[in-house]
Amino acid sequence: MAEIVILLAIKKIGIALAKGATDQASVQFAKYGAQLLELQGSMGRVARELRVMHDVLCKMDIRNRSNLVYEGWLEEVRKVAHVMEDVVDEYLYLVGREHDIGCCFFLKKGFKKPRSLLCLNQIAFKVKDIEKDLSHLSKTKNRWVPMINNEDSSNLSYIVKRSQELANILRSLDEEDLVGVDKNREQLEQWLAGDDQECSVIALLGMGGLGKTALAANVYRKEREKFQCYAWVSISQTYSREDVLRNMIKQLFKDTASVLSSTLAMDIMSLEETLKKYLDQRKYFIIFDDVWDLETFHDLSRMFIHSDNGSRVMLTTREARVAALASRGHI
Known part of the structure; x- marks a missing residue:
């Protein structure tokens, strides 16, 4: 980089x-x-x-x-x-x-x-x-x-592109591709598997090019099946809240075609309520990749109901003030 x-x-x-x-x-x-x-x-x-x-x-x-x-x-x-x-x-x-x-x-x-x-x-x-x-x-x-x-750079196109990039990373990333990250990976796995039943927030902080997304993707691939549901959400400096919510619903409800169909005509408030109701009943693992500002995370975190079921939220960011939103000692 x-x-x-x-x-x-x-x-x-x-x-x-x-x-x-x-x-x-x-x-x-x-x-x-x-x-x-x-x-x-x-x-x-x-x-x-x-x-x-x-x-x-x-x-x-x-x-x-x-x-x-x-x-x-x-x-x-x-x-x-x-x-x-x-x-x-x-x-x-x-x-x-x-x-x-x-x-x-x-x-x-x-x-x-x-x-x-x-x-x-x-x-x-x-x-x-x-x-x-x-x-x-x-x-x-x-x-x-x-x-x-001035070119077409819609948020939906961005989200689709980042999702494709993530899929490529998950398919091609082998253990030997991650060099010198064993300590950080082990720490992340410990935080994800911890006994704390409260929904905790974990942050990966570092400048561009350090491999935050690759490390998060590796942990996501290995640990996601330990949760009842999971999703990877790509954020940008300017993002569409509706696009992000729909992307989350698409991942979380991937096996429920009827629910996906019913959300097509929903407005933002209805989408948020649907997510809240769904996540409140489950142990979930959500990753927000590439978070740039405090307002973005505060905006998105409103859908998380802390129902003491061991859920985890992880974010990758270049900004120390965003990482400071993590649970105590989880950066």
């Missing part, structure tokens, strides 16, 4: 601009103080631009990710972030090659010492070019990417 690539580049720049590296650079390039300061200033500007891009990416609705224009722009951002990371590696090696200040510990895995290290000016020129590339990408996004919002 581009978000992680950008964060790695930002972290690497932070190491290059930390006190240990800057002090060593000041000693090693004492004769080139002005050039060094200019290079460090350029690195700082690149880091700030990348951080803004990262924040924008984290806030963009995931529906945009399927658009070719957006994907093309995202790939260019990813390339620039990789180039910046390589350039900072060269700088760290140049600064730390004579004195062990710990810089080389942070070099990218597989980094190879060049036969002839780039001089300070060459590195500075590269960083300047990266600055220009990022500025161009920002302008390109403002000029072209907003056009994708």
Whole structure:
């Protein structure tokens, strides 16, 4: 995911601009103080631009990710972030090659010492070019990417697409595909199987690309049969409450064609009451995937009647304030 690539580049720049590296650079390039300061200033500007891009990416609705224009722009951002990371590696090696200040510990895995290290000016020129590339990408996004919002991106289409993606994940996801998540998976399974009969809320919190949905899908596949009914609900930044309710009913009443047929003409209030009545009698497991704000969860959670039957609600989110809605100690 581009978000992680950008964060790695930002972290690497932070190491290059930390006190240990800057002090060593000041000693090693004492004769080139002005050039060094200019290079460090350029690195700082690149880091700030990348951080803004990262924040924008984290806030963009995931529906945009399927658009070719957006994907093309995202790939260019990813390339620039990789180039910046390589350039900072060269700088760290140049600064730390004579004195062990710990810089080389942070070099990218597989980094190879060049036969002839780039001089300070060459590195500075590269960083300047990266600055220009990022500025161009920002302008390109403002000029072209907003056009994708004019395309058909209805909430129902989004929900159908996300449901298809989930189905593909559940079919193809093997245990070996989840690396380094055993502790988190075990914790989730313990919370789901806990003795607490109250309906508890569990939150998976993390930035985009960390694998929240994959982990949730793995647990959902393994644990859902332990509940009387279950549903996976995909949310977006802007969602249709009616579409979400109908999607839940479709999953929960999948074996009752007559009920499904009777809900076709129902308004939102009737749909909500139907769900409340159904869930009140059963031990259910509901996952809300990709929840962006507090109001969304509060809106949807009104249908849950806490009838002490061991039901569980799980949500995945990038927002800490949303995760804070989880039951105590269940993030």
